[in-house]
Amino acid sequence: MPRLFTGIEIPPEISLALSAYRGGLPGARWIDPENYHITLRFIGDIDARTADDVASMLGDSRWREPIVITIEGLDTFGGSKPRAVFARTSGNGELADLQAEQERMMRQIGLPPETRKFVPHVTLARLKNVSPIDVADYMATRGHFPKLAFTANRFVLYSSKASTGGGPYVIEAAYPLS
Structure with missing residues (x-):
């Protein structure tokens, strides 16, 4: 069964800038920069027929504006x-609208609703048993940086293997936002 999700790719120059914040937090598992993305809709482990339905439905997306x-x-x-x-994003009304459209599509296919609130972000590290004091120190020294902006001209359907998170992710299909 494929494990699927939709997302926005992070351009290489933005990934490079974000990768400068790796390290300095004991126990953190840092995501490889080539796997940085903004998740729109986690779909999960599904059978091949449902995966085909997902890919087809996403191709019918009405959203056609870069973000x-x-x-x-x-x-x-x-x-x-x-x-x-994670790296926090702002001003994402259009991103939230795109995510909501995808949520409606996935429900039409019969997938269960996403229960988590949509918070657009780029995960940089996963933490397990990391000291909150170490995290607070890390955030105090690295939490602020110049804004980084880019235009997303497409969203993609990713697949991943069941793992502890962080990739590798494979682009199964791409859908233009133009």
């Missing part, structure tokens, strides 16, 4: 038990 995405700083998920360091 300007701004990355404005670092943040964490998990509160007092941090589980990820």
Whole structure:
């Protein structure tokens, strides 16, 4: 069964800039820069027939405008038990609309609804048993940086192998936003 999700690719120059924030946090598992992306809709482990339905339905997407995405700083998920360091995005009404359209499409296919709130971001590191004090120190020294912006001209359907996260991801199909 393929494990699928949709997302926005991060251009190489933005990935390079974000990769400068790797390191300096004991116990963090850093994502390889070539696997940076913004997840739109996690689809999960599905059979080949459903995967074909997903790919076909995404091809019918009505969204056809490029989206300007701004990355404005670092943040964490998990509160007092941090589980990820990520690059925060801003001004993403269009990104949220695209994600909502994909959510409707996946429900039409019969997939269960996504239960997590959509928070567009680029995961940089996964954290397990990492000291909250170490995370706070990391964020205090690296949490602010100049804004990075790019225009997304397509979204993609990714596949991945079941793993502890972080890739490698394979682009199965691409859908233009132009």
